Amino acid sequence: MEFLTQYPLLAALLALVSLAAVFGALLGFAAIRFKTEGNPIVDQINDILPQTQCGQCGYPGCKPYAEAIANGDAINKCPPGGEAGIQALADLLDLEVIPLDDEHGEEDPRPAVAYIREDECIGCTKCIQACPVDAILGAAKQMHTVIASECTGCDLCVEPCPVDCIDMLREEESLQNWHWTLPDPVGRNVEIIATDSPRDRAA
Numbered sequence: 475m476e477f478l479t480q481y482p483l484l485a486a487l488l489a490l491v492s493l494a495a496v497f498g499a500l501l502g503f504a505a506i507r508f509k510t511e512g513n514p515i516v517d518q519i520n521d522i523l524p525q526t527q528c529g530q531c532g533y534p535g536c537k538p539y540a541e542a543i544a545n546g547d548a549i550n551k552c553p554p555g556g557e558a559g560i561q562a563l564a565d566l567l568d569l570e571v572i573p574l575d576d577e578h579g580e581e582d583p584r585p586a587v588a589y590i591r592e593d594e595c596i597g598c599t600k601c602i603q604a605c606p607v608d609a610i611l612g613a614a615k616q617m618h619t620v621i622a623s624e625c626t627g628c629d630l631c632v633e634p635c636p637v638d639c640i641d642m643l644r645e646e647e648s649l650q651n652w653h654w655t656l657p658d659p660v661g662r663n664v665e666i667i668a669t670d671s672p673r674d675r676a677a
Contacts, residue, residue, distance in 0.1 A: 515567075516544045522562045524554040527606035528628035530579045535606065548572070553579035554627070585627035586642035588620045594639035601631035601640060 520540035531551040533539040543549055549563040550572045557574060564571045574581055588609070590601070597615040609625040612618030632640050 516540050526554045526626035526628045550575045551578045556581035584644045586644045587622050587625045589641045589643045591639040592617045600634040604630045604634045
């Protein structure tokens with residue numbers, strides 16, 4: 475203590491170093507304890523994308539496309555997500571809604587599901603290797619089949635099949651899958667049914 479009273483500047487310096495060490499340790503612990511995994515905005519974008527992993531956007535999957543969008547790529551390259559997906563991305567990122575880019579495909583309101591004609595399947599496993607969501611069951615030289623509930627309709631299994639025994643079938647429209655066609659959010663061409671026209675009022 476006597477030494478510190480003789481050298482007050484040294485005492486102040488030691489106090490500052492001690493406080494810096496304590497606060498540095500606390501900040502280091504907090505950085506490890508509350509570390510954020512990944513980019514939150516990328517995760518939010520990825521949650522909006524349809525997770526078909528079809529590659530129509532030019533990226534190998536939805537997560538890489540989400541990362542590209544977060545880095546400034548266009549939001550209109552996902553046909554499976556369609557206009558609703560573009561609208562959701564525009565709302566999230568505070569961007570202007572733009573039409574779907576035709577170069578990447580067209581929106582299909584009734585996505586197809588892969589169906590393997592099992593009596594023609596030779597068990598080559600090429601479709602299994604191509605499926606990005608593991609929706610195909612089978613083994614080498616054994617019959618393959620598709621888990622319809624897991625199939626995203628990405629169409630990636632059709633081309634590798636050497637015997638062309640995979641069909642993309644669309645679900646028949648029913649009360650369960652029918653949906654109302656929304657107005658065009660870009661062109662704002664809204665058709666309104668007028669029940670009270672000027673001619674009616676004149677009558």
